[in-house]
Amino acid sequence: MRWRWLVVLGAAVLLVVAPLLVAHRPGGGPPTRPTAELIAQVRASGSVGWSGRAESTGSLQLPSSDSFATLGQLLGEQVELRAWWRGERSWRVDRVRSTGETDTFRDGNGQVRWIFESERATYSPVSTIRLPDAVDVLPPTLGRDLLQGATPDELTAVAGRRIAGVDAVGYVLTPSQTGTTVGRVELWLEPRTGLPVRVDLYAKGGAVPVLSTTLTELTLRDPDPADVRFDPPASVSLSYEESTDVVAAANGLQAARLPRALAGLGTRGGDAPGAVGVYGRGPTTMIVFPLRGSVAGPLREQLERNGAASRSRQGTLAPVGPVNLLLTRFPGRGGGYLLAGTVTPETLAQAADQLQERA
Structure with a gap:
């Protein structure tokens, strides 16, 4: 009868280990040669609908200033994010903290920032010139920005990885500009849509990324419009600001x-x-x-x-x-x-x- 217990034990081990093996398998298939079409696909992935969770970790200790406090937290701490993305003009990004959360809603030419625990929300017009915000450290957004103006000769294909349930294909971007302090950018893409799912940015000579952001959950379809609509409780007060931050104000x-x-x-x-x-x-x-x-x-x-x-x-x-x-x-x-x-x-x-x- 002992062999029956061995079978049961073996089955139990497989039930526990199999999901881990799936989650950590290399994924991505053979590397694809970087092309101008690939870069164009990544840059066009802003129209791809998706939702999920992300985790960003930065090690940049920016000056402690009221005007740049959020930027310092985004680039110098671990940040947990939830996102619903219907397009570049329609999305919601929640920055989740142990003390509460800050939700940002984009709707056309305006956006609302809702600080949940203070029951306070602020509407402001969208500015193309502003400080980076939570939406900018999402892997899809950051990946598109880092490939802006990149050329195929700056990209090298590397082995794929399994990320957020996706067999992602990998690339390394090595900037050719003189005067840059960036050594390389490693990024992985969902192969069908070109959506970046992980981005690691390294300083010249650095062995550890100074900024790393990865999707931990991903659903590839348009979220429901209600998911990105600001619909606060009656107790929340809404105010208006002309500029989203000090940079947007200066640009005016x-x-x-x-x-x-x-x-x-x-x-x-x-x-x-x-x-x-x-x-x-x-x-x-x-x-x-x-x-x-x-x-x-x-x-x-x-x-x-x-x-x-x-x-x-x-x-x-x-x-x-x-x-x-x-x-x-x-x-x-x-x-x-x-x-x-x-x-x-x-x-x-x-x-x-x-x-x-x-x-």
């Missing part, structure tokens, strides 16, 4: 207009910048925007408390992993330009000199 300034190129980097997408400019392509990005004295002063103090910060004739420079920040001064005023991104200090200094020449 009419007095300043930045050039189309700085330090050899053109604007992302080739559009003419306003008061705020975003330059570079792929994972190499530099953002430039003016700050009022009331924001620049406290931020400058924060930067200068950083042991690695230094002063130069352009201003205060602070490295944060692969991200470098340079805060200049407006002559005779307390404000200045903040230049930040995955570029070298030399690139920021060159851009600051060009801005000074235009002043």
